[in-house]
Amino acid sequence: MAEASYPEDLKYHPEHDWARIDGGEATLGITWYAQDSLGEVVFFEGPEIGSEVTKDQPYAEVESVKAVSDVVAPVSGEVIAVNDSLSDAPEAINADPYETGWLIKIRLSDPSEADSLMDAAAYAASLE
Amino acid sequence: MVPFAGWDMPVEYDGIREEHIAVRTHAGIFDVSHMGQIEVEGPGSLTFLQRAVTNDVSKIEVGGAQYSLLLNDEAGAIDDLFVYRLGHDRYLVITNAGNHMADLARLGQIARDFDVYVRDASSNYAMLAVQGPNARRILENTLHIDLPARMKVGARKVGRRPAIICGTGYTGEDGVELLIDPEIAPAIWTELVDAGVVPCGLGARDTLRLEVCFHLHGNDLTEETDPISAGLGWACVESTGFIGADKVAVFRANGTDEKLAPFLIEGAGIPRPGNPVMIGDEAVGEVTSGTYSPSLEKGIGMAYLRADLAEPGTELEIDVRGKRRAARVSSKPLYKKEK
Numbered sequence: 001m002a003e004a005s006y007p008e009d010l011k012y013h014p015e016h017d018w019a020r021i022d023g024g025e026a027t028l029g030i031t032w033y034a035q036d037s038l039g040e041v042v043f044f045e046g047p048e049i050g051s052e053v054t055k056d057q058p059y060a061e062v063e064s065v066k067a068v069s070d071v072v073a074p075v076s077g078e079v080i081a082v083n084d085s086l087s088d089a090p091e092a093i094n095a096d097p098y099e100t101g102w103l104i105k106i107r108l109s110d111p112s113e114a115d116s117l118m119d120a121a122a123y124a125a126s127l128e
Numbered sequence: 129m130v131p132f133a134g135w136d137m138p139v140e141y142d143g144i145r146e147e148h149i150a151v152r153t154h155a156g157i158f159d160v161s162h163m164g165q166i167e168v169e170g171p172g173s174l175t176f177l178q179r180a181v182t183n184d185v186s187k188i189e190v191g192g193a194q195y196s197l198l199l200n201d202e203a204g205a206i207d208d209l210f211v212y213r214l215g216h217d218r219y220l221v222i223t224n225a226g227n228h229m230a231d232l233a234r235l236g237q238i239a240r241d242f243d244v245y246v247r248d249a250s251s252n253y254a255m256l257a258v259q260g261p262n263a264r265r266i267l268e269n270t271l272h273i274d275l276p277a278r279m280k281v282g283a284r285k286v287g288r289r290p291a292i293i294c295g296t297g298y299t300g301e302d303g304v305e306l307l308i309d310p311e312i313a314p315a316i317w318t319e320l321v322d323a324g325v326v327p328c329g330l331g332a333r334d335t336l337r338l339e340v341c342f343h344l345h346g347n348d349l350t351e352e353t354d355p356i357s358a359g360l361g362w363a364c365v366e367s368t369g370f371i372g373a374d375k376v377a378v379f380r381a382n383g384t385d386e387k388l389a390p391f392l393i394e395g396a397g398i399p400r401p402g403n404p405v406m407i408g409d410e411a412v413g414e415v416t417s418g419t420y421s422p423s424l425e426k427g428i429g430m431a432y433l434r435a436d437l438a439e440p441g442t443e444l445e446i447d448v449r450g451k452r453r454a455a456r457v458s459s460k461p462l463y464k465k466e467k
Contacts, residue, residue, distance in 0.1 A: 061449075065144040066139055
């Protein structure tokens with residue numbers, strides 16, 4: 001998507017990652033700002049299903065032609081799904097970072113961690 | 129924008145992949161004004177250049193161009209260069225920005241023994257590379273000039289100012305490089321972009337040259353690498369007596385411990401400079417250039433390997449930040465144009 005957008009229903013981490021919290025689970029991805037800085041994504045490889053991701057720690061990498069960037073977990077938990085369609089079409093991360101460009105789903109190990117994340121307005125303000 | 133050898137350079141305009149594909153299928157324009165120009169003039173020009181650079185300069189006709197190397201006394205590559213012959217006793221040497229001052233110092237030192245005048249002409253020229261299958265047609269229609277053939281050079285007028293046009297580039301595509309008055313460069317750029325030529329940055333320049341296995345000095349070629357290890361023996365003619373020729377002759381006759389080899393990643397993964405090259409538990413080399421190839425849609429690179437492994441077909445693994453990626457030594461170039 002060409003225009004910056006930060007959906008209201010997501011929670012944001014200062015390392016430019018988002019989480020969509022749904023009960024005890026969360027979908028994770030990178031923000032519009034992150035994909036725009038990186039340029040066209042040409043490679044994403046997710047973690048193994050069943051592995052653990054830890055809040056504030058990198059759990060995967062996204063690569064553009066020019067650079068590789070860590071993807072940081074906004075919340076902790078066990079990986080229950082990886083977006084396999086990205087192996088053939090990683091450009092979805094640029095085109096639609098919040099829907100078809102999601103990266104992984106996790107089962108939250110500590111749902112209270114989400115309280116430390118920013119809402120859309122605070123995240124957008126942090127980019128100014 | 130990124131700093132590059134004292135210049136602020138754009139990595140990309142609209143995206144490396146689009147820019148890359150534009151050059152392979154249409155036409156792209158690169159501002160390469162950071163590259164240096166050194167004029168060599170005088171009756172001793174040819175004998176001087178035969179001593180200073182590795183290729184056989186006597187083979188360049190007036191209006192011709194040639195790739196060459198400038199070596200240190202140990203036959204390490206100070207720089208790789210293009211030499212254009214502008215007149216009977218007049219040459220222009222195109223240098224890499226990061227090495228320009230070292231080149232100038234080296235050439236100036238060697239020139240003391242010859243009847244020749246060597247001078248830095250970099251501030252006289254802006255340099256625009258216009259590359260791609262449609263580059264010539266658009267240039268001819270826009271600037272209303274006839275262009276020199278591939279690997280030829282000629283004086284022309286661009287924007288009513290004297291210019292030098294070269295049928296060269298570093299992308300593996302047909303095209304030309306324009307050496308023009310810096311004052312008119314922005315207007316020429318705009319005119320060509322308005323005519324449909326796609327602005328391209330350093331990022332696409334790197335992916336384009338790597339697909340066709342052209343060296344990047346500082347990565348694939350350094351003062352610590354000799355021309356034979358680097359696969360540039362074809363640009364060295366020892367009988368001309370260039371500085372370092374005796375050492376190059378020994379490397380050529382006896383072989384070298386390492387050789388630069390191009391490789392393709394077999395599955396997923398993008399190699400990057402500095403990645404170790406492994407066979408089993410043994411480190412057998414290091415990646416010097418690595419990227420994602422927009423044409424081949426996979427990871428590609430070049431690596432210095434133990435010489436016996438640098439043959440097409442050798443199976444390797446590249447250690448990309450701790451993950452092993454299967455790779456195979458390829459023949460040159462990695463990307464071949466479909467005829």
